[in-house]
Structures are given as structure tokens and as C-alpha cells.
Amino acid sequence: MDVNIVGKGAVGEELMALMQMRKFTLDTLRIFASPGSKGQALQTPFGSITIEDLADVYPQTQNQDGITGKLLEGYTFFCAGGDTSKQYAKLASQSSIVIDNSSAFRYDSDIPLVIPEINAHAIGSSKLIANPNCTTAIASIPLYLLHNLYGLKRVSIATYQSASGAGGKGMDELLLQQEKVATNLGAGQERYTGISPQVFPHQLIDNVIPRIDVISNDGYTKEEMKVDWELHKILNLHSIVKIGCTAVRVPVLRAHSEAIDVETARPVNLDEYRSALLHASGVTLSDDIERHIYPMPLTASNKYDVFVGRIRPTHTFDNGVTFFVSGDQLWKGAALNALQIAEYIRDHKE
Amino acid sequence: MDVNIVGKGAVGEELMALMQMRKFTLDTLRIFASPGSKGQALQTPFGSITIEDLADVYPQTQNQDGITGKLLEGYTFFCAGGDTSKQYAKLASQSSIVIDNSSAFRYDSDIPLVIPEINAHAIGSSKLIANPNCTTAIASIPLYLLHNLYGLKRVSIATYQSASGAGGKGMDELLLQQEKVATNLGAGQERYTGISPQVFPHQLIDNVIPRIDVISNDGYTKEEMKVDWELHKILNLHSIVKIGCTAVRVPVLRAHSEAIDVETARPVNLDEYRSALLHASGVTLSDDIERHIYPMPLTASNKYDVFVGRIRPTHTFDNGVTFFVSGDQLWKGAALNALQIAEYIRDHKE
Numbered sequence: 257m258d259v260n261i262v263g264k265g266a267v268g269e270e271l272m273a274l275m276q277m278r279k280f281t282l283d284t285l286r287i288f289a290s291p292g293s294k295g296q297a298l299q300t301p302f303g304s305i306t307i308e309d310l311a312d313v314y315p316q317t318q319n320q321d322g323i324t325g326k327l328l329e330g331y332t333f334f335c336a337g338g339d340t341s342k343q344y345a346k347l348a349s350q351s352s353i354v355i356d357n358s359s360a361f362r363y364d365s366d367i368p369l370v371i372p373e374i375n376a377h378a379i380g381s382s383k384l385i386a387n388p389n390c391t392t393a394i395a396s397i398p399l400y401l402l403h404n405l406y407g408l409k410r411v412s413i414a415t416y417q418s419a420s421g422a423g424g425k426g427m428d429e430l431l432l433q434q435e436k437v438a439t440n441l442g443a444g445q446e447r448y449t450g451i452s453p454q455v456f457p458h459q460l461i462d463n464v465i466p467r468i469d470v471i472s473n474d475g476y477t478k479e480e481m482k483v484d485w486e487l488h489k490i491l492n493l494h495s496i497v498k499i500g501c502t503a504v505r506v507p508v509l510r511a512h513s514e515a516i517d518v519e520t521a522r523p524v525n526l527d528e529y530r531s532a533l534l535h536a537s538g539v540t541l542s543d544d545i546e547r548h549i550y551p552m553p554l555t556a557s558n559k560y561d562v563f564v565g566r567i568r569p570t571h572t573f574d575n576g577v578t579f580f581v582s583g584d585q586l587w588k589g590a591a592l593n594a595l596q597i598a599e600y601i602r603d604h605k606e
Numbered sequence: 607m608d609v610n611i612v613g614k615g616a617v618g619e620e621l622m623a624l625m626q627m628r629k630f631t632l633d634t635l636r637i638f639a640s641p642g643s644k645g646q647a648l649q650t651p652f653g654s655i656t657i658e659d660l661a662d663v664y665p666q667t668q669n670q671d672g673i674t675g676k677l678l679e680g681y682t683f684f685c686a687g688g689d690t691s692k693q694y695a696k697l698a699s700q701s702s703i704v705i706d707n708s709s710a711f712r713y714d715s716d717i718p719l720v721i722p723e724i725n726a727h728a729i730g731s732s733k734l735i736a737n738p739n740c741t742t743a744i745a746s747i748p749l750y751l752l753h754n755l756y757g758l759k760r761v762s763i764a765t766y767q768s769a770s771g772a773g774g775k776g777m778d779e780l781l782l783q784q785e786k787v788a789t790n791l792g793a794g795q796e797r798y799t800g801i802s803p804q805v806f807p808h809q810l811i812d813n814v815i816p817r818i819d820v821i822s823n824d825g826y827t828k829e830e831m832k833v834d835w836e837l838h839k840i841l842n843l844h845s846i847v848k849i850g851c852t853a854v855r856v857p858v859l860r861a862h863s864e865a866i867d868v869e870t871a872r873p874v875n876l877d878e879y880r881s882a883l884l885h886a887s888g889v890t891l892s893d894d895i896e897r898h899i900y901p902m903p904l905t906a907s908n909k910y911d912v913f914v915g916r917i918r919p920t921h922t923f924d925n926g927v928t929f930f931v932s933g934d935q936l937w938k939g940a941a942l943n944a945l946q947i948a949e950y951i952r953d954h955k956e
Contacts, residue, residue: 438789462903465902552815566817
């Protein structure tokens with residue numbers, strides 16, 4: 257199996273770690289990054305890899321001297337942001353199966369947006385598959401089970417998103433602020449002296465920031481709209497199902513959490529819903545509040561499954577359920593789901 | 607003016623700081639705490655005060671030798687938890703006006719539960735007034751304005767509650783964990799070595815904990831039910847108005863935040879609602895997402911007002927609004943509101 261990874265950030269790194277853990281057999285691994293990194297050696301679980309530039313495979317201008325790099329084969333994971341995906345993902349899909357982590361193609365009606373536990377069938381014969389937004393992916397399986405059993409009507413979500421959502425540089429910024437506060441303390445200085453946020457719009461330590469991503473329509477952020485658009489697409493929901501979201505960054509290193517309040521078309525039997533969660537792939541029931549067992553980012557980090565708990569009748573709606581989820585943003589929220597898409601195609605299509 | 611404070615924790619401390627800031631004129635200040643602290647000198651903004659024991663004012667048993675301490679006069683603030691309030695607050699209200707910070711009397715139909723900006727009139731001739739739960743207090747004014755304009759139907763709340771909600775010891779535990787992580791880093795040890803939570807049920811640094819307070823009915827925590835019960839009482843809401851809440855502790859030092867999604871009976875005019883917020887007491891409009899201006903716990907700390915922003919049409923309901931609030935948990939969420947009740951009585955009743 258040939259694998260190509262575009263981007264050498266946190267998602268690309270986690271993808272390689274997961275390929276090793278899940279014994280995703282590789283013949284060759286190629287890594288592509290920005291022209292400035294070309295030729296550098298990157299240490300990976302699969303040995304040292306020399307970074308390539310996609311512009312050598314796909315000429316950027318008519319004047320450029322044709323293809324100099326070897327065409328991509330096997331599976332290509334785009335983990336480098338929307339602009340890179342827009343430029344190269346369709347080209348790469350002519351000779352390899354492309355799984356795109358960006359939002360570039362998620363809303364195109366002819367590109368499948370896939371959570372394998374839910375809609376693997378949507379892959380069909382597509383060579384370009386979009387991987388959902390992290391917040392969407394983490395909420396999707398518990399909502400899918402609920403929809404199958406009782407029909408979704410309204411979903412109100414508030415998120416608790418970790419620094420890892422902004423990649424390695426987001427995690428680094430939180431770590432740096434934690435270190436700075438400790439240094440200030442030791443030096444007898446004011447707690448926040450010298451903290452100057454670069455990645456997040458405000459200081460994250462001791463704070464929460466209720467804006468993630470750019471502004472979209474209606475006063476909503478794009479992060480909030482992604483949850484609405486993508487859940488509709490993945491769960492194939494009728495447009496009358498209404499989904500509202502408030503996306504908030506919290507000072508947590510990795511793993512996102514979400515408080516989810518749902519109105520269903522039919523009354524929810526909580527035991528039946530718990531049982532569905534218990535037997536479903538991709539989720540772990542973590543629901544014993546008396547014994548202080550509930551989903552938390554700390555326990556959901558570096559886990560394949562999304563944790564679901566605090567399951568109780570909604571007090572907002574006549575029918576429905578309120579619950580809490582935590583899932584690893586870099587895994588089910590990104591690299592793991594992307595790899596699961598590739599595994600599904602490997603096992604079912606080849 | 608005579609003032610008595612029962613409890614020498616974070617709320618009592620903030621109360622004294624606020625009395626000084628707001629020039630709440632004192633003739634005498636008495637401080638009561640547990641028997642073990644009796645006779646100790648406490649440094650306050652009003653000089654050194656010798657701590658007294660309420661058991662010396664109110665004999666605890668028939669056999670005890672009657673009253674030895676001077677009766678309470680003026681205003682008494684109970685800031686020491688529900689058990690102390692249950693034991694002494696009604697006795698204290700025979701000779702002083704009692705403002706109780708605990709939940710001991712909040713749900714008694716004959717005890718007013720008051721946010722002065724909303725229902726000061728409910729004080730009437732009562733000598734015992736209950737101060738609302740912090741999460742309720744912080745949400746109350748924006749919801750009150752909305753109710754007056756458009757009528758509340760359904761309210762779905764997810765909270766981001768700071769360590770200060772567990773008092774000084776909660777803040778200390780978060781600070782200790784931040785220090786521990788830094789020390790571990792310096793010593794080359796694993797990040798969380800030696801962290802052992804005492805106040806919160808789990809580690810709070812790099813985590814969120816979706817359980818606050820004991821379990822109530824239905825799988826809800828008491829913290830979540832307080833918001834429902836208390837908003838109904840303060841806003842005098844019909845029981846058909848439905849309020850659901852998920853209460854979550856986040857690694858923030860002080861100031862609580864809440865994502866609030868509301869269905870209203872009539873369509874919301876957002877400009878009209880913003881204008882109402884702009885002109886109301888107790889709230890500051892902080893609503894310019896393009897310029898990264900929105901409520902945050904860091905900017906709401908040590909502020910009298912609750913900050914309201916991220917105001918936009920709800921995507922969950924047909925009519926309504928979604929918004930975000932941050933307010934100082936120790937101030938409007940506790941000591942400030944208690945003091946404002948006393949100020950109101952001083953200015954209107956005497």
C-alpha cells in the first residue's frame with residue numbers, strides 16, 4: 257500500500273502514529289509539505305522520509321516544465337488546510353484515493369462526507385472523500401443513533417474545544433502560557449505578564465474564548481455553521497431538522513467536549529438509547545454520575561472512541577435527551593476518522 | 607450601619623472588599639466563623655476584627671447558659687454554607703436583616719429570592735432574603751430583558767464555571783495544579799505526576815468536569831436544577847416555560863460563562879434586544895465578533911456587570927436568540943448581588 261501525506265502538522269503526525277498502532281500496512285510513504293521544507297528529512301514511525309513538494313508532481317503554471325515528481329498512488333491524506341486541498345486534491349484523486357481533512361469539498365454535493373460508522377455507503381466509487389470537521393465528527397455517532405431510534409427535530413450544542421483544534425501551534429501556545437504563568441509566579445511578577453497570544457485571538461489560560469474560525473452568516477462562526485451543515489449531510493437530515501451551535505475554546509490541551517440538548521420526534525427510552533450506545537462502534541458509554549463517571553477531555557485523549565454520558569431527559573423539550581460527549585479532536589475528530597475511511601475502502605473496495 | 611458577616615471564605619472576603627469599594631458605610635463590623643476560629647484576629651479592609659462564634663449569641667441547646675454574645679443588628683450576610691444558614695439565619699433575622707448566600711431558603715415560597723435589577727419589589731417587609739445561585743444570577747438579567755420583550759418559552763443553557771465556584775479552596779486547587787505541572791516540566795517528569803484532586807472530583811487543569819454539586823432528580827445535578835428553579839422564581843415564570851441546563855466546571859480561576867439558546871413566544875428584534883441590554887443596569891453589551899469583542903471570564907473578572915455578547919438568531923428554534931454571557935462568580939454571582947440587596951433596603955426601606 258502506498259500512502260501519501262500532505263502536511264506535516266499535528267494531524268499528519270497523529271495519522272502516522274495511528275497507522276502504526278492500527279497496523280495499516282505500508283509499502284511506501286511519501287510526505288509533502290511547503291516548498292521551504294522540500295528535501296528535509298522527517299523522522300517518522302516508518303523511518304526517515306525526505307519531504308517532497310506537490311508542485312513537482314503537479315506543475316503550477318503552463319510554463320512549468322511538466323511533471324518531474326512521481327504521480328501519487330494508493331491513498332493520499334490532505335492535512336494541510338483548505339487552500340492546499342483546493343489546489344491539489346482533485347489532481348491527486350486522478351491517480352490515488354484522496355481523503356481530505358480540510359473543509360474545501362465538504363459541502364460539494366458530489367463529494368461524500370463520511371463517518372464510516374454512519375455512512376460508509378456514501379463513498380460509492382468516489383476517489384475524493386471529505387473528512388468532517390472535528391466538532392461534527394465527535395457529535396455524530398450519538399446523534400446518529402438517536403436519529404435512527406427517535407428522529408431528530410432540534411439540536412442545541414455548546415462546545416468545549418481544546419487547543420489542539422488549532423493544531424500543534426495551538427497546543428504549544430497553551431503550554432507556553434502555562435509555563436509563563438509559573439515563571440511569573442516564581443519571579444514574583446503579575447500572573448499574566450508577558451503573555452502575548454499569537455494563535456488564539458485572546459489569552460487562553462484561565463479563560464474561554466467564544467469564537468472559533470472566521471465569521472460566517474447571521475453572526476455565527478464558520479465552526480458553528482460547519483456543525484449544522486455537516487451533520488445534515490452525514491446523517492442525511494431533512495432541512496426541517498434545526499441545529500444550533502455555540503463553539504467555545506477552553507484551556508484544554510486535546511479532546512473536545514460538547515453539551516448536547518436534543519428534541520426528538522418520538523419519546524426517548526433512555527435505557528434503549530444507552531443500550532444502543534453500548535453496542536455501537538466508535539462510542540463508549542461513560543454514564544454513571546453517582547460514581548463520577550462521565551466524559552472528560554482528559555480521559556478521552558488518545559482514545560479511539562468518543563465518550564458519551566450525562567444522559568438524562570431533556571428539560572428544554574417535551575421529547576428528547578440531554579447528554580455530554582468528549583472525543584479526541586486529533587483522532588476521531590481528524591486523523592483517526594480519515595484513516596478509518598481508508599481502511600474501509602481497503603477492506604471493501606479493493 | 608452595623609454589618610455582620612458569617613463565614614470567612616472567598617465570598618465573605620469579596621463582600622468586605624466590595625463594601626469598601628462601594629462606600630457602604632459601616633459603624634461596626636462583626637465576623638462569625640466556626641468555633642475553632644473564635645478569638646482569632648482577622649485583618650479586613652475595616653481593620654482587625656476578632657472572630658466570634660454564633661453559638662455564643664444563639665445557644666445551641668436548652669442546657670446552654672443563654673445568650674452571652676451581643677444580638678446581631680443591622681445587616682447580616684450568611685456566607686458559610688447551607689447548614690449554618692439553616693441553623694442561624696432565621697434567628698438572626700429576628701434582630702437584623704439577613705441576606706443568605708446559601709440555597710437553604712431559596713425555594714421557600716415565603717422567602718424572597720432577589721436580583722435587585724429584576725425583582726427588588728419582592729423584598730417587601732421580609733427580614734430574610736435569599737441570594738441566588740451564581741449561575742442563575744449571571745444569566746438572570748439578559749433573560750429578564752428577553753422575557754419582558756418577547757416572552758420566554760424554552761431556555762437551553764450550557765455553563766463554563768470557574769474554580770471560584772468552589773470558593774477559595776477551589777481556586778487554590780487549580781493554582782496548585784498549574785504550579786505542579788510547571789514543576790514537573792522543570793524536573794523532566796510526566797506532566798500530571800503528583801496531582802491529586804481534593805476539592806474537585808477530578809483533575810481540573812487541562813480538563814473540564816461535567817458535574818457540579820450533588821445529584822438531584824432525573825440525572826440532573828443540583829447546580830443544574832437550581833438554575834431552573836431559581837430563574838422561575840426570580841422572573842416569576844409560568845411553569846410551562848422550560849429551562850434545561852448542563853453545568854460544567856472549566857479550568858478558569860474566576861468568572862462563570864454560559865452559552866444560552868432561547869425560544870421566545872414572539873419574534874426577537876436583535877437591535878431592540880441589544881438596545882435593551884445597552885440601557886439596562888447590571889449588564890454590559892460586549893458584542894462585536896468581527897473585532898473579537900465578546901464576553902470572556904478573563905475580562906469579566908472583578909467587574910460589577912455581567913457581559914453579554916455573541917447575540918444572534920437562534921438556529922435551534924423558530925423564534926428566539928442565542929447568546930453568551932460571562933460574569934464574576936464571586937461578585938454578581940455572590941457577594942455583589944448580596945450587597946446590592948442590602949443597599950436597596952438601606953436606600954428604600956429605611
